[in-house]
Amino acid sequence: MSLDRDKGVTAPAGFTAAGIAAGIKDSGNLDLALVVNEGPNDSAAAVFTTNKVKAAPVLWSQQVLKEGRLRAVVLNSGGANACTGPEGFQDTHATAEKVADVLECGAIEVAVCSTGLIGERLPMDAVLSGVDAAKAALKSDTQAGLNAATAVMTTDSRPKQSWKAHEQGWSIGGFVKGAGMLAPNLATMLAVITTDADVDKGTLDAALRKATAKTFDCLDVDGGTSTNDTVLAMASGASGIKPGADEFVALLTEVCWDLVRQLQGDAEGVTKEIFVTVQGTRSDQDAMVVGRIIAEDNLVKTALFGSDPNWGRIAMALGRAPVDIDPDLLSIVINGIRVMDKGTRGEDRAGADLSGREVTIVVDFGLGDGAATILTTDLSHAYVEENSAYSS
Amino acid sequence: MSLDRDKGVTAPAGFTAAGIAAGIKDSGNLDLALVVNEGPNDSAAAVFTTNKVKAAPVLWSQQVLKEGRLRAVVLNSGGANACTGPEGFQDTHATAEKVADVLECGAIEVAVCSTGLIGERLPMDAVLSGVDAAKAALKSDTQAGLNAATAVMTTDSRPKQSWKAHEQGWSIGGFVKGAGMLAPNLATMLAVITTDADVDKGTLDAALRKATAKTFDCLDVDGGTSTNDTVLAMASGASGIKPGADEFVALLTEVCWDLVRQLQGDAEGVTKEIFVTVQGTRSDQDAMVVGRIIAEDNLVKTALFGSDPNWGRIAMALGRAPVDIDPDLLSIVINGIRVMDKGTRGEDRAGADLSGREVTIVVDFGLGDGAATILTTDLSHAYVEENSAYSS
Known part of the structure; x- marks a missing residue:
């Protein structure tokens, strides 16, 4: 049922x-x-x-x-x-x-x-x-x-x-x-x-x-x-x-x-429903911390609003996380396309089609068995509009 | 000179x-x-x-x-x-x-x-x-x-x-x-x-x-x-x-x-130059942490883009900081108007004129001698526009 x-x-x-x-x-x-x-x-x-x-x-x-x-x-x-x-x-x-x-x-x-x-x-x-x-x-x-x-x-x-x-x-x-x-x-x-x-x-x-x-x-x-x-x-x-x-x-x-x-x-101004999965971290807690940093990053969120698979911003955002990171082991997959592969450019980002409403980002640290998924949305004009006009 | x-x-x-x-x-x-x-x-x-x-x-x-x-x-x-x-x-x-x-x-x-x-x-x-x-x-x-x-x-x-x-x-x-x-x-x-x-x-x-x-x-x-x-x-x-x-x-x-x-x-999309001073914390480091949390909060930044002295969002944002806080001692002054006074509503927020380009926010924790000032900007439509259109 x-x-x-x-x-x-x-x-x-x-x-x-x-x-x-x-x-x-x-x-x-x-x-x-x-x-x-x-x-x-x-x-x-x-x-x-x-x-x-x-x-x-x-x-x-x-x-x-x-x-x-x-x-x-x-x-x-x-x-x-x-x-x-x-x-x-x-x-x-x-x-x-x-x-x-x-x-x-x-x-x-x-x-x-x-x-x-x-x-x-x-x-x-x-x-x-x-x-x-x-x-x-x-x-x-x-x-x-x-x-x-x-x-x-x-x-x-x-x-x-x-x-x-x-x-x-x-x-x-x-x-x-x-x-x-x-x-x-x-x-x-x-x-x-x-x-x-x-x-x-x-x-x-x-x-x-x-x-x-x-x-x-x-x-x-x-x-x-x-x-x-x-x-x-x-x-x-x-x-x-x-x-x-x-x-x-x-x-x-x-x-x-x-x-x-x-x-x-139904989040304010949402045009994309984004699933950020972080895996391969030393712990689930590390994965959660990294997932939140990516989910909260305005440069990542505005890129996704623009349907731009800008994986460099994801790499930049996660580099701020207070967890173990080996940049040479990092991989990033956006909607099925492995745009970053073990620390460097992977498949052509142009292959990642972000025109739909749902976007799936998988970040693999290659270090351990930790994993978590964070749900977030993009940062759109409508978000700015609602939050600059409405006192809440 | x-x-x-x-x-x-x-x-x-x-x-x-x-x-x-x-x-x-x-x-x-x-x-x-x-x-x-x-x-x-x-x-x-x-x-x-x-x-x-x-x-x-x-x-x-x-x-x-x-x-x-x-x-x-x-x-x-x-x-x-x-x-x-x-x-x-x-x-x-x-x-x-x-x-x-x-x-x-x-x-x-x-x-x-x-x-x-x-x-x-x-x-x-x-x-x-x-x-x-x-x-x-x-x-x-x-x-x-x-x-x-x-x-x-x-x-x-x-x-x-x-x-x-x-x-x-x-x-x-x-x-x-x-x-x-x-x-x-x-x-x-x-x-x-x-x-x-x-x-x-x-x-x-x-x-x-x-x-x-x-x-x-x-x-x-x-x-x-x-x-x-x-x-x-x-x-x-x-x-x-x-x-x-x-x-x-x-x-x-x-x-x-x-x-x-x-x-x-010259920050992307800037319409307000914002100075967030945090004082009265247990240490300068605490003040820096709180100042950054306020400076990075999208709800604070969009309110300021809307010239809205929405101090409730500032109180909400700082409540997330991993530092000592006594909500009953908190005061917030926006452009000279003490909108929050020792944990509750102070002067009428309508008195805080945010129509100019510079905005000064002073948050007083009432706990110690720590202080720091963070410089930030608002979150505007132009920020979203530039960052959704430009791959950087």
Whole structure:
């Protein structure tokens, strides 16, 4: 059974969701989402941004998630609530209290996520009345999940969902938002993942860390790691089925990968979806470091925007990596053409056809068994346009 | 006495230079330069790229400079001779031998610099006959220096020279090329500096390292460190004056700073000249690391291109730095307006007028006495245009 991008967080049993227009955004678009775990279980896990400047909702949710259980998560677009001081933290706390109030649970069971402009307070009247409206709109149908996925969008051009069922009768669904500031150790990105599998909080936490390491952590659009990044998973146990740990990780990774591919495909100004595979390094970690340096290099990214298989810029970029390199062993293959072969020019670069949307770069260090693949995009006029015109 | 940008390497006594069209570039523009130290002294020093993928001329010149003395340097544009394998190294060697032949010295006294596309062999017939033509054109006048400065240009829009005399009767002159790939620990950049001061090779080497650490190392346009970066200094002693070490470093730093300001002002696609000062860190090194992360952040750079004082992106960028940070002590001042004050919103960002060409950003960590200033530029449509259209 393949992945279904028309379903999301409400597809697994035991979840309701809503996405409403609270008036946080001037545009009147949907801007507040609520996802509720209706049980019977309440296992939860999350991974957060590694940025040292963390938004108030991240500081709050990190505390809440220490318990490993959640009743609900409330999310807003239209404001990141980052760099807002103690007042911003109070705003997050008040939002969680309000959700706890309408759901008749404790605030400690409510995670909060925000996305949008840094440094501005949220319009709390709109947020709090929005929670009432979201509670009233909670449903378990497909539209409710789509509304929630839509309400978290900022510069995203479309909502991004994924769902897949396991043949044993349980499933995993989710949504994600993010289009720029996508980088190492999570993108500017909020993701909510739900499952009706019966998994305890320890299993869920370990599975989420394994899955994000191979998916969200491998996306690097512009080196930016936001103040607000959060990937949150909740398990209802409503299917009554307890999957094996390995098969749960496998399906979770599949859903996360599908969400990441959608982030890559909808990145700001994207005209190329680029896969940078680095292999032959001394370690996987070295390969990851090199892959990110190539993925973040503006000269590489602009060359690819120009459909130019300019391998010299790739060689230049990787030469900056703090890892073992023997230039005489380096090879670079672009879309199947070995343009650099053991330190010098290989096949004619003109043979590498980059006219399509997908570009595959394989760099071989010839030193060991390390390998990693980073997903990135090109640097286009549209990227500059969006990011010079939009305050985010 | 102020800096003179109309004079360069031939302004100090004891140097001749030439810049000619050897036919390396298809355009027929000047593409080969020769700068000769006519003595009586032959002290020389250089700093090179830290990139692990080094071009053949860098590998050659690093060996040659171990002697600390040079008769001449030959430079070409139109090809970087990087990633060209043993054949590329032989081409560099043959070029040095040819120069040694026409100047009647040893190849070990000849440094070689190249700039242009990576991964292609140089047209050696053109290079070698160009050396003959350059030898015939050697002169000590101002035009000869300008010709040499012009012959090394790639995407540079204009030659970049600087000269300043010390009141004691000695002077320092130089030229530089570079417009993109400008980054930590030297830009993609070739610089030749001459002086008629009587300084021995040890003094010259120490002075060059001090001066470049405070000038060339502080320029970071796009994070790229090229395969070919070289800053080379030669001292003829023709003035017969032996300056004090401190006053020599001071004047050398002044000339290097002027060359760096010209690189910043002529960077690819530049519409803003940005000065990022980081202070209050635990160490100067921490401040340098943070300054570079801010200077390389595409979201910061595009916001500045849009004249948007988006301090949230600066806070986001610096939060990724591997240094001590207390978010509650952070302040950010943009063009004199304290937009972030001790971790939260300060004055209204609208008060920061970024309509001019120069932008000053001061980030205060409030933790210690560390400080550094990085020079950078914005990320504009023109940057994307130049770098997607031009193979370099």
